[in-house]
Amino acid sequence: MSQLWSKLVHKLEPYVPGEQPKITNLIKLNTNENPYGPSPKVLDALKTEAADTLRLYPDPNSDQLKQTIADYYSVEPKQVFVGNGSDEVLAHAFQALLKHDKPILYPDITYSFYPVYCGLYQIEYETIPLADDFTINIENYKKPNGGIIFPNPNAPTGVGLALEAIKQLLDNNTDSVVIVDEAYIDFGGETAISLVDQYPNLLVIQTLSKSRSLAGLRLGFAIGNEQLIAGLERVKNSFNSYPIDRFASTGAIAAFEDEEYFQTTKQQILNTRAKLITGLESLGFEVLPSQANFVFARHPSKDAISISQSLRDKGIIVRHFAKPRIDQFIRITIGTKAECEALIKCLSSI
Ligand SMILES: *Cc1c(COP(=O)(O)O)cnc(C)c1O
Numbered sequence: 001m002s003q004l005w006s007k008l009v010h011k012l013e014p015y016v017p018g019e020q021p022k023i024t025n026l027i028k029l030n031t032n033e034n035p036y037g038p039s040p041k042v043l044d045a046l047k048t049e050a051a052d053t054l055r056l057y058p059d060p061n062s063d064q065l066k067q068t069i070a071d072y073y074s075v076e077p078k079q080v081f082v083g084n085g086s087d088e089v090l091a092h093a094f095q096a097l098l099k100h101d102k103p104i105l106y107p108d109i110t111y112s113f114y115p116v117y118c119g120l121y122q123i124e125y126e127t128i129p130l131a132d133d134f135t136i137n138i139e140n141y142k143k144p145n146g147g148i149i150f151p152n153p154n155a156p157t158g159v160g161l162a163l164e165a166i167k168q169l170l171d172n173n174t175d176s177v178v179i180v181d182e183a184y185i186d187f188g189g190e191t192a193i194s195l196v197d198q199y200p201n202l203l204v205i206q207t208l209s210k211s212r213s214l215a216g217l218r219l220g221f222a223i224g225n226e227q228l229i230a231g232l233e234r235v236k237n238s239f240n241s242y243p244i245d246r247f248a249s250t251g252a253i254a255a256f257e258d259e260e261y262f263q264t265t266k267q268q269i270l271n272t273r274a275k276l277i278t279g280l281e282s283l284g285f286e287v288l289p290s291q292a293n294f295v296f297a298r299h300p301s302k303d304a305i306s307i308s309q310s311l312r313d314k315g316i317i318v319r320h321f322a323k324p325r326i327d328q329f330i331r332i333t334i335g336t337k338a339e340c341e342a343l344i345k346c347l348s349s350i
Helices: 007-011 040-052 063-073 086-097 113-121 163-172 226-236 246-257 259-282 304-313 337-349
Strands: 080-083 104-107 125-128 148-151 178-181 202-207 220-224 294-298 329-333
Touching: 040 246, 063 080, 063 220, 063 246, 080 086, 080 226, 086 113, 086 178, 086 202, 086 220, 086 226, 113 125, 163 178, 220 226, 246 259, 259 294, 259 337, 304 329, 304 337
Parallel strands: 104 125, 104 148, 148 178, 178 202
Antiparallel strands: 080 220, 202 220, 294 329
């Protein structure tokens, strides 16, 4: 009955998320989830919430959660927007802030949801090639545009952009919105949140899915000038009044309150990343410098698809992207120390 679809639906090319296997006991290194559970304090808070108030709608404005995030990053609550995962925050940002007459700009190799939102909201875009070493060259963004968006560190490469370069990019581009998607910033990059008071056209988006182990809770947020946030609120309130349910709000607040757990688990992931890189390099892999909770690696002689397939046969899933320039890479999420050792052992036998 697809003749009942709108014209737009016929044209959509939806995002395809990494596999969430239905069978257990696989080593799952394909979607950049945190290998450690969320803070025990988050779990306690969720239990209390479950016993309490589910009969009632949540706060449509998520005031308490915004206050918590604002306090954590030393900004004002009116500079904070929250959404059902940062994917939802991104979706609203594309519609509210990036849909103009001129095309938006983003890297040729980047988060593959960006072209999907452009399709959904009918936004023109132009991709700017990364340099040969997979870094973003901000000189190439000096052209008329309807907005600029990129992840920092970039996905799926893990390569970071220095704060100084982001500042220069903002200085070169004052007339349209610049969005920095910081899904992985806690793993070694430098956040641009410190720049939002200075640059009214800067929006920084983060998520609790990766560094705070809450991918299943769905909570993302944006920080920027209050006018940008007001634009996002207009779209949100024209779409869904209650995107943040009581669990998401309670769990997210508890996560920000347990700094020690956050720092400890993050450090473990950084330690494992360093070991994994050494292991991969000793097997001959080229590994891009990573500021994320994953690495992007290629082997000079073994084909990436056949490596992923052999790993899969042995119960380890990694991610492969069948795209120009990166089809010989595999992306490996940093798991536990034991998972990464199992990966290295498996790769040696291949
Ligand atoms: C994971 C990811 C997101 C989305 O995270 P949510 O789970 O929707 O919060 C956004 N941007 C990039 C670059 C990501 O890798």
